[in-house]
Amino acid sequence: MFGKRPAQDGDELLARLGSLTTQARRHAELQRTRVELALALQRGMLPADLPSVPGFHLAVRYAPACSGLDVGGDWYDAFTLPDGRVGLSVGDVQGHTTDAAAFMGQVRVGLRALASVTGDPGELLARTNDLLVSLGADRFATCTFMRLDPATGALESARAGHTPCVWATADGRSGVSDDEGGPPLGVLGGAEYPVTRYRLTTGGVFVLLTDGVVEGPALRVDDGLDQVVRLAGAAAVAHLEAGSLAAAVIKNAERVGHEDDAAVLVVGHDGREAAAGPD
Template sequence: MTPTTHLRKLASLADAARTRAALDRIVTEGGVPALERARFLTALTARLRHCLDQGGEGELLLRLRQGTSSGDGRLDVWLRPAGTRPDPQESPDLTCALPVPPAGAGLRRGVPLGEALLRADENTATVLRLLDEQDDLLRLHEEELHKTNQGVLALHSDLEAAAVAQRELLEAERTARAEAERARRLLTFLADASAAITASLSLTAVLRRLADMLVPEYAAHLDVWLFDEEGADQGDGDDSGAYEGRAYWAREHSLAAVAAARTGRPQHAADHPGGLPGTDDLPASALSPDRPLLAIPLTAHRLLGVITLTAPGPRFDADTGVMLVELARRVGIALDNARRYEQYRDTAEALQRAQLTELPDPPGLLLAARYLPATRGLNIGGDWYDAFLQPDGGLLAVIGDVTGHGLRAAVLMGQLRTALRAYAVEDKSPGEILSHLHRMLCHLQPELYATAMIARFRPGEPEVVWASAGHLPAVVRAADGSVRVLDAKPGVMLGIPVPFTYQDHRAELPPGSSMVLYTDGLVERRADGIDPGIGRLARSMAAFDTAELEQDLNAAADAVLKQLLHDSERDDDVCLLMCHMVTPAQDAGAAGERRTAGG
């Protein structure tokens, strides 16, 4: 559609007002929104005033492009001073889109001035109404923003409170973890310490291990005050003394230790309350004025003594105090076990040594014997040796080993020794004696077994008669230094619940020869077994010459022990019985010495 153009003269303010009113009508009828319309008219008014102020008169060219459809209409305005006609080819000074095609009547007829003023007020009212609506909307947004700000502040406050609570929870968790770790460490130490002190049955070893574990982490110093069976102080005994400067059987006792011994309760002595569970508080001790003391009774079925610990720092921790009290209880049990063991061991060892024979000195035969108890375990086993004369002048050499250790093995060993001597009085052979012992043991001591070997030597006979009940084979050294093992098949162990008759065996043993009887503690090693040990014993005997054996058989026995044992710790007892047939020259000299000594 061809656009409509119109030129208006502007000679006065009235013309400008009418023109403004006409354009107001066009944009109003064209459906321009009130706010856009007010902006267009305000800009038009300013240009009209400027144009009139320039030359007094002006010309306004407007072009109305009515669209064919909604939204493509347009109003363009050119404004120039009079005499400079506007050119439509130039860009318009003002333009306004018309959503609805206007009637355009305001261009063809004049607009009354009053109407123009009223329409201006209507636009102003519309703008003010929009402004009021915007103010209401702004106030609503301000209220919403204020509420939002309040919510944000409340959220920040909640977040800060949550952060504080989280920090407190984290700190509480750290504290709980630290306490749990500390409790775990104390329990681990208690378990390790308990295992260490109960691993030994030596009273001195228990106390030394205790000092090594407690000093310096849990105590700066440790004192032990022990009582004897009647409750008397052992501090003045020969066993008292410093344990590497850290623990000792105390000679001078603190008041806390005396109170603990009297009441049977742990005592804490310091210039401040200890706060230790189950522990009484006392004033600071004169023996330790700067550091607290903790005196704990050592008890089992009775009061054994008191252990006194000097704090490693300014105070004892409550959890550590509980651990120390429990450890002292276990130490008391360990000490009581050690004392009972020592009594048991001393009794068994005394019984066993009482059974060991003083060797006879028959003509033509040298004897040497050694017995060594085990260095580990109960120390007392059933190993024994014996040598005695029969009524016919022959000599029986015996070696045996009762299964097990301790007092029962020692008692059974004594019974076997006594029974063997009783059977030997009847001049029975080694095999017959072992057969009688076997029947006796099966009848009187079922489920207890023993090995034994008996060798019979007769004056003037260059041979030995022997029988074995499951015992290790004897080693024989000939006069020329050659060595052999009497490896004839032995009989069953004594006490095995089967009928058995033991056979006698014979072996040549001319003058200058030696026969060695022994128990498994001499030759057996866990890593090697028995056969290598028997080989070492044979080589050891082969290293001697006859003169050396006849000069000092006891020294030879010591040399054998040294070579085979190397002074090592032993799990089993060791018995050794060496029998040497004397050469005629040596025997004559020995007989002369005996006659001289007898005359």
């Protein structure tokens, strides 16, 4: 009898290991399902299509966070305003949870709704900010909103605590936008958001992005922006299409040293002559 005990102990150990393996597999499947649902939630709140703008190309790229349920709250958007001009925005909600993703959807939809009342970037951000403050939102968002006039190439920009944009010209000039900006949305009631005006003409590009593209443990934001400036400058001189530039910029997010989500929106003017830059 005593000689059979080790075999019985071995069988019990194998049975326990088998049970633990089954539990681990089920847990992994549940976690994968949760991540897939979180990513679907986030992607479902981003626009499915971009407007067609004669004489201009719009391109976007988005890279989701890939750590657990840290889906993040970055967004991009482009839509036609009631007066025929085009609204462009990128933004980032505080935090990296499914709640952040849901709040991102609310802010993006709020911007669109209020844009039917006013397309002025500064006033639009001010109204959105006051709305979020009045609702007592426990999160805040950074954002850049631009209004493009396709007839003239005029760009009006307002920034709410967000990462600056990058511009480049077909004749080799490039740089970081120097607009003053205001506080993040949802922080301070009655905040003002100054408007800076630029002009986008043939061959030029503007790059709107979130901080996940240019900032992280392995990359300072100034260095990250410098890299995007070089990419945009080279793309404008080489007459690369907006999609190629957007793809090159989003790849920069791999160098920042973290798993934050990242969004890029590029607007470029068709053609090979003239330039884009500060108005």
